[in-house]
Amino acid sequence: MLLINSIYMMNIATMEAKNEGKSIGFVPTMGYLHKGHISLIEKARSENDLVVVSIFVNPTQFGPKEDYEQYPRNLNRDMGMAKSVGADIIFCPEVSDMYPQNFKTTIHIKGISEKLCGSSRPKHFDGVATVVNKFFNIVKPTRAYFGRKDAQQVAIIEQMVKDLHMDVDIIPCPIIRDEDGLALSSRNVLLNKDERIAALVLNRSLNHAKALMKEKEINIVKIKKEILEMIAQEPLAIVDYVEILDSKSLNEIKELRGSILIALAVKIGETRLIDNIVLEE
Amino acid sequence: MLLINSIYMMNIATMEAKNEGKSIGFVPTMGYLHKGHISLIEKARSENDLVVVSIFVNPTQFGPKEDYEQYPRNLNRDMGMAKSVGADIIFCPEVSDMYPQNFKTTIHIKGISEKLCGSSRPKHFDGVATVVNKFFNIVKPTRAYFGRKDAQQVAIIEQMVKDLHMDVDIIPCPIIRDEDGLALSSRNVLLNKDERIAALVLNRSLNHAKALMKEKEINIVKIKKEILEMIAQEPLAIVDYVEILDSKSLNEIKELRGSILIALAVKIGETRLIDNIVLEE
Numbered sequence: 001m002l003l004i005n006s007i008y009m010m011n012i013a014t015m016e017a018k019n020e021g022k023s024i025g026f027v028p029t030m031g032y033l034h035k036g037h038i039s040l041i042e043k044a045r046s047e048n049d050l051v052v053v054s055i056f057v058n059p060t061q062f063g064p065k066e067d068y069e070q071y072p073r074n075l076n077r078d079m080g081m082a083k084s085v086g087a088d089i090i091f092c093p094e095v096s097d098m099y100p101q102n103f104k105t106t107i108h109i110k111g112i113s114e115k116l117c118g119s120s121r122p123k124h125f126d127g128v129a130t131v132v133n134k135f136f137n138i139v140k141p142t143r144a145y146f147g148r149k150d151a152q153q154v155a156i157i158e159q160m161v162k163d164l165h166m167d168v169d170i171i172p173c174p175i176i177r178d179e180d181g182l183a184l185s186s187r188n189v190l191l192n193k194d195e196r197i198a199a200l201v202l203n204r205s206l207n208h209a210k211a212l213m214k215e216k217e218i219n220i221v222k223i224k225k226e227i228l229e230m231i232a233q234e235p236l237a238i239v240d241y242v243e244i245l246d247s248k249s250l251n252e253i254k255e256l257r258g259s260i261l262i263a264l265a266v267k268i269g270e271t272r273l274i275d276n277i278v279l280e281e
Numbered sequence: 282m283l284l285i286n287s288i289y290m291m292n293i294a295t296m297e298a299k300n301e302g303k304s305i306g307f308v309p310t311m312g313y314l315h316k317g318h319i320s321l322i323e324k325a326r327s328e329n330d331l332v333v334v335s336i337f338v339n340p341t342q343f344g345p346k347e348d349y350e351q352y353p354r355n356l357n358r359d360m361g362m363a364k365s366v367g368a369d370i371i372f373c374p375e376v377s378d379m380y381p382q383n384f385k386t387t388i389h390i391k392g393i394s395e396k397l398c399g400s401s402r403p404k405h406f407d408g409v410a411t412v413v414n415k416f417f418n419i420v421k422p423t424r425a426y427f428g429r430k431d432a433q434q435v436a437i438i439e440q441m442v443k444d445l446h447m448d449v450d451i452i453p454c455p456i457i458r459d460e461d462g463l464a465l466s467s468r469n470v471l472l473n474k475d476e477r478i479a480a481l482v483l484n485r486s487l488n489h490a491k492a493l494m495k496e497k498e499i500n501i502v503k504i505k506k507e508i509l510e511m512i513a514q515e516p517l518a519i520v521d522y523v524e525i526l527d528s529k530s531l532n533e534i535k536e537l538r539g540s541i542l543i544a545l546a547v548k549i550g551e552t553r554l555i556d557n558i559v560l561e562e
Contacts, residue, residue, distance in 0.1 A: 007446065102530075105410075105444035106389045129386075130445075137446040163386035164411075165288065165418040249383075 001083045022049035026141030031055040032072040032186035036176040040145040045086040055092040061127030143169045198236035202275040205230040240265035282364045303330035307422030312336040313353040313467035317457040321426040326367040336373040342408030424450045479517035483556040486511040521546035
């Protein structure tokens with residue numbers, strides 16, 4: 001496995017692979033890998049000739065009061081994990097190379113970027129779209145793999161790729177959960193023991209919503225209300241949002257029809273967690 | 282010469298050329314070609330295996346009160362001209378294919394986009410950057426050719442390509458002028474006879490500035506003042522801006538040092554024209 005930290009060297013590796021007609025599978029991450037990432041790398045490994053995993057805690061997707069500094073980092077650990085499932089290249093560029101002093105470009109996906117996580121994290125998805133665009137141009141992947149835990153991120157990347165005619169297949173992959181149901185996230189390590197237990201309310205409330213969907217007289221208002229009540233019972237939890245949307249467009253819906261996304265963001269102590277479920281009515 | 286109006290077919294043509302190891306020269310235009318465009322196509326022809334000229338009057342770079350509807354169009358004439366200098370492909374996509382109903386993506390280059398033409402045309406350069414990004418991803422050019430008449434456009438495209446690691450060489454080319462000195466522009470056909478004569482004040486004032494640079498006690502304030510006075514003497518002309526900037530960064534300068542861009546925009550009747558000159562102190 002190769003460790004590359006220069007954009008220039010990554011370009012050369014990409015060009016070589018392209019010249020040899022190899023397909024490139026790309027897994028962009030912020031590091032501190034968990035089984036969710038590993039499932040993406042495994043899928044990329046099974047479908048491509050070359051597997052590139054980027055590790056880059058992207059400063060432009062963090063707000064000024066967010067946890068950029070606290071975000072967990074451990075390159076050695078990540079390299080071991082990525083290697084064990086067959087990654088060929090770990091690409092971890094420097095912040096100063098990705099964003100030199102006179103960096104000026106921003107990509108904005110209107111509408112989708114402003115709702116859900118976008119309303120409490122105003123510039124977050126501009127940062128995500130821009131850095132992913134940069135990575136796609138550097139790594140030139142055939143396929144890129146994203147976890148569905150960040151459902152809004154997947155929708156935004158898919159929209160950008162379509163609008164800008166980028167030559168890459170976006171492969172959304174299932175949420176991976178711990179045995180107790182907590183969706184895997186690099187931020188889970190920031191939870192203390194009590195918070196870890198409290199955090200289970202995210203998955204519990206989504207499962208409750210799933211059960212509610214089977215009731216006859218169910219509607220959006222009632223589901224939202226019951227989720228909010230369940231989270232309110234958890235003293236360490238503060239709701240950011242609970243939204244029920246069309247799973248494809250992320251548009252608001254008035255009736256429980258078709259493929260429905262229930263997405264939520266909840267602060268557990270200082271740590272903000274997200275989770276979601278897609279249900280077919 | 283091939284006429285392509287579908288993005289899908291253009292993708293196929295691009296892929297074929299890439300697979301055959303051909304270099305692609307790209308000249309993006311809004312059509313109604315003139316000798317300025319022709320000089321770009323000729324240069325592309327001399328440096329590449331395949332030459333693609335796009336003709337697309339891009340609605341997103343026009344403001345609501347601007348001349349999108351009036352902008353001159355003549356595809357047959359353009360095809361004849363492009364063919365005569367060796368273009369291989371004319372690519373003229375439909376507006377509805379470039380901007381389907383749920384199009385959501387915008388690229389913004391901060392700082393450079395807001396000054397000069399950006400202040401009187403607020404969303405203009407977002408439209409330019411976004412459409413050029415789309416074209417680069419569709420056509421995948423080795424080299425792309427832009428006239429220096431749109432000096433700000435060149436700076437913005439160069440910044441975007443650098444920031445987003447796009448794999449294309451930007452080749453800025455000299456301004457082409459009519460015998461009387463008027464910089465060639467597709468909008469020149471919108472001028473009536475009197476306006477055509479009045480429009481010469483742009484080039485005349487730039488030449489005057491060039492002469493002034495040789496004076497001992499010359500400074501930025503004096504050059505601006507004399508240009509403004511010269512344009513004020515022309516009854517059909519209304520100044521939009523006269524700016525003296527660093528030619529590379531387009532940053533404001535306080536002293537006449539290094540490579541200097543004098544850029545101006547002037548309305549002649551209903552038609553807004555731009556021109557510029559680069560001077561070495």
